[in-house]
Amino acid sequence: MSVPAQDVPATWRELLGREHLGAAVVPAGGVLAGAINIYLAAGLLPTAVAELGGASFYAWNMTVYLVAMVIATMLTARSLSAWGTVGSYLAGFATFTVGSLACAVSPAMAVLLVSRGMQGLGAGLLSGLGFAVVRSALPARLWTRGTALMSAMYGVGNFAGPALGGLFAQFGAWRPAFAAMAVIGAGCGVIVPRALRGGGEAPRGGGAARVRVPVGSSMLVTAVAGAVSVAAVVTGTLAKTAVLAAALLAAVGFVVHERRSEHRVLPAETYRRGSSLKWVYLTIGVLTFGVAVESFLPLFAQRLAGLPPLVAGFFAAAVSFGWSATQIGSSSVAGRRAVRRLRVAGPLLFAAGLLVQGLVQRTDPPGWLVLVWVPVLFAAGAGIGLAYPHLSVAVLTSTPDPAEGGRAAAAIATVTSLSVAFGTAVAGILVNLGGASMLDSARYVLFGFAALCATGALTAHRAARRERDDGLSPRGRRQAA
Known part of the structure; x- marks a missing residue:
């Protein structure tokens, strides 16, 4: 009701023009990196297991990544308040890059899982920042185009992740695949200060005191994410149904807590x-x-x-x-x-x-x-x-x-x-x-x-x-x- 953005015409040329290009490309790149990595490992893991062993951890790869991603998205507001837009993006790309490098040099499957968790934290922060920065860095008339671009990155990532994973796996090159993602993350991080210069910088300093981490809500959402991810890897319909029921109970608890909480x-x-x-x-x-x-x-x-x-x-x-x-x-x-x-x-x-x-x-x-x-x-x-x-x-x-x-x-x-x-x-x-x-x-x-x-x-x-x-x-x- 506050801003009828959808009533104001805009064009793709305006969004991708010189004035707004950085505020469009950096968020889109962050969302795309996270989306690709949701499914990238699916094509790489069989090759990685053949080298590292740890087949019992195979199914937990997606679980660890998604749970970490959900946790990080909930910290977006706090990050923007404490570090601003540029600082938050630098933190997101740095975490994603370090996690990708750690995946590339992992000596054991357990280390690979921890590294995927770090990747997920970076990717989650980048995904959360994408939509938040569209709101703060672009004029209201461009919000529909900006969110369409963010959303399209999920679609592109859903295709590119399995395709790239399968391509690298075809040559047994699972480590170079993660190294390539690290290069992409580092490259995006390098252009952040220039691309976002003067574009919708979030308030810092005093704002950090006002935006507090919603600890209770975050714990409940993490419980929901963890439960549904576990449901995807446990065997047996009864066991899956029971874990999903627990996830639904945690979701109800989240809503009840949110209605009563100030944070x-x-x-x-x-x-x-x-x-x-x-x-x-x-x-x-x-x-x-x-x-x-x-x-x-x-x-x-x-x-x-x-x-x-x-x-x-x-x-x-x-x-x-x-x-x-x-x-x-x-x-x-x-x-x-x-x-x-x-x-x-x-x-x-x-x-x-x-x-x-x-x-x-x-x-x-x-x-x-x-x-x-x-x-x-x-x-x-x-x-x-x-x-x-x-x-x-x-x-x-x-x-x-x-x-x-x-x-x-x-x-x-x-x-x-x-x-x-x-x-x-x-x-x-x-x-x-x-x-x-x-x-x-x-x-x-x-x-x-x-x-x-x-x-x-x-x-x-x-x-x-x-x-x-x-x-x-x-x-x-x-x-x-």
Whole structure:
């Protein structure tokens, strides 16, 4: 209600012009580095295990990385308050670079896991900073373009991570892969002071005293992230369900604690009665929850259609391509009514794509049917691209207070990381339900996620209703004024 950014036209040329280029490229690079590394190790670990041993730690690689990433996203507001924008980015890229180098020289699997945790801390801080700096460093008219760019980096990373991991693994070069990420992190860090010079520097000094680490909330979110990550690696449907139930209890505890606490992860507006912000966060969560399907699409393509791993990976990447490409056009849409329609239509298109993909699954399908998978998966990803940038802008415009606005923006990365972890765990349970039948497993995952993702249309509609009601209320009119 405070800043109708979506009503102001803007262009990609303006965002990527000389005046705003640094404030766009540095956050995008940070988000991309973190997104790539979520899945980079998946392609490298088999080769690393063959050299280092420690196969029992294999499944914990993603767990350690995601938990560390979630923890770091929650420290974004404190980091900006204490170190400012440039200092925070230098800390994020430095941590990511050191963690990547440590991965490259790890002498044992246990050391590699610790190093991945350090990578995750750096990547989480960079992801949280991305959306926060878009809000502070860019004019409101460019927020939709800026958040679309940040969101597109998740889509690109979901494709580039497995592809790069598989490419380096093909030559047995898992150490150079991590070394290359260290070079990228160091290179980005070097350009930070110049690129962000004079661009939306966050207040320091006195601000640090006001922004305190929400210890209780952070511990509960960490418990949620840890539990859902453990659920992804434990065996047995019953064990997975029990751990997920514990995660849900911790999530309920988080909400109860946040409502009563003065020091929160999410902004106070989230818990105001009648606020649309909680419904916006839920919609973002549902969309990114569904992205976890990508992790299992290569498995289905290999087992059902007999595709080689590299080709199967490209089929799965159709979701990310749809996500990233659609945002180019979606971010051009202006007008509150049109934007609200896109936010509702996005989850519906995503769910419809997954539903159709489930319907066309076959064992040993003909070639023409396999080719149909690509546009169907592209359309599913397009559903994310339609809605995600506008949902992100709804978060950025939720409050006129700079401190609360920064906290709201950083929480986008927290919600996204948690939802991906949650989705991966739930997908693992649904795969197990199929038993020995890969066709049944594929249908359980695709139909189950289609149903769950469709609920995003309900939460998006609820957010739109709350926004209209708030705009008609005395409070909403005061904010708009």
